Amino acid sequence: MLPFHTPAWVSDAVFYQVFPDRFAISERVAKPGNLEPWDAPPTSHGFKGGDLLGVLEHLDYLQDLGATAVYFTPVFQSTANHRYHTHDYYHVDPILGGNAALRALLDEAHRRGMRVVLDGVFNHASRGFFQFNHILENGKQSPYLDWFTVRSWPLFAYEPENAPPGYAAWWELKALPKFNTATPAVHQFILDVARYWIDFGVDGWRLDVPGEIDDDEFWREFRRIVKSANPEAYIVGEVWKPAERWLQGDQFDAVMNYQFTRACIEFFIGRDADPSFIPSGYGPTQAGDASQFARSIETLLNRYPAPATAAMLNLLDSHDMPRFLTIARGDDSALRLATLFQTTYPGAPSIFYGDEIGISGGHDPDTRKGMIWERSRWNTDLLDYFKRCIALRRSSPALRHGTYQTLHAQSYVYVFGRQSGDETMVIALNTARERLTLTLPLKDYLPDGTVLRDVWNSTTTTITGGICELRLPPRAGVVMEALAERWRNA
Secondary structure, eight states, rough: OOOOOTTTTGOOOEEEEGGGTTTTTTTTSSSSOOOOTTOOOOOSSSSOOOHHHHHHHHHHHHHHHHHOEEESSSOOSSSSSSSSSSSEEEEEGGEEEEEEEHHHHHHHHTTTEEEEEEEEESSBBTTTHHHHHHHHGGGGOOOTTGBOBBBSSSOOOSSTSSSSSSBGGGGTTOOOOOTTTTTTHHHHHHHHHHHHHHHHOOEEEESSSGGGGHHHHHHHHHHHHHHHTTTTTEEEEEEOOOOOOOHHHHHHHHEEOHHHHHHHHHIIGGGOOOOGOOOOOGOOOOOOOOOHHHHHHHHHHHOOOHHHHHTOOOESOOTTTTTTHHTTTTOOOHHHHHHHHTTSSSSSSEEEETTGGGGOOOTTTTTOOOOOOGGGSSSSSHHHHHHHHHHHHHHHHHHSEEEEEEEETTTTEEEEEEEEEEEEEEEEOOOSSOOOEEEEOOTTTTTTTTTEEEEETEEEEEEEEEEEEEETTEEEEEEEEEOHHHHHOO
């Protein structure tokens, strides 16, 4: 395995994922007409008019939450509200404010010490992408014919709807012609785009469906180009399944940790999950107890090289799946438990916009509702809980960089420890709907006489005979800090 360096800042980061059309509108960005009302149910083709200056104007909100990095779904010129149908990779969509808005946002975010990661859609473009449109206009005579893979003539890019497109397209969707990355000009085009925006100042790329570009050497060169522009740029791939192939030190830094998401759904929601909202990308899921959860987590922690594990983007939901709260049928105790685990687990937590205030959402497009800015409509208790969890992570080196050890995993209760230097944190998660008292053996983890202080309630318990007695509220977590001055020299 090659030496593996991942950006040092990622394991310290708390990401906030923004879907630009739905987050915030700035009056400084001119808009076309015929926008959907902000609070109306989102539709597949409608635009609500969110923009990048709207995000800039709400950076105080993100910082107050504790977020230190923003991951944006695509921002480049497109006819789709989600902008995965790219027309022009060198121009930010004018509805979002154009390149000037991204420049202003980057400058202000960086001034505040925040990072910005963009979505790179390099597997496919759109019917409006210049070189593909050139083929539609000129047919077999187009000099750009080898930019895409034509299978038959004529091409049916629009009508009739049930006719095969005649060209390679992502999931056979006519609107998404697939690049032929074997063509040197296409290969170079993508690498040039990747380098251009890193030079512009973005802090990394989230790669959309990178497994569709089945070419390891392409991704190795992508990494070389990006890292030559900024060695600390973050490269994270959208891979739903185990991703060892890309995480050997020569391609990606990490992946979106959907396997982490799956484990959280199975344990923290469990049998109460609404099966109609569990993403099909996971395959069959199975509600499990703490021992099954422990096995899933230990598998994840041991699957990848340590630098990749430290850089994982750990999410509970995203623009591509129903919201965690909706899968849990509105039970915010499941979201609270999962959020506490997410913010005390190795890697970088990622929050999908609005989860922190209780926004619900089913399948696309419902998961992509307009952000709520009327505080009276927020779940403020949930928001305060998110802030506490994030603040706890940011204040604790052990929770960001420490070793990880499962201490107890039976029935409804999962307990683990994080250690770094003199700091030890013990986190206990109770998924039962009743209060439990746990006799926790810790003689091999902490010495007798160690005082464990509940970081939120200031109550203490002392390890005696290697045993710690924990009182666990129903559907809640407890975080305890070992008071170093009591046991360092024991």
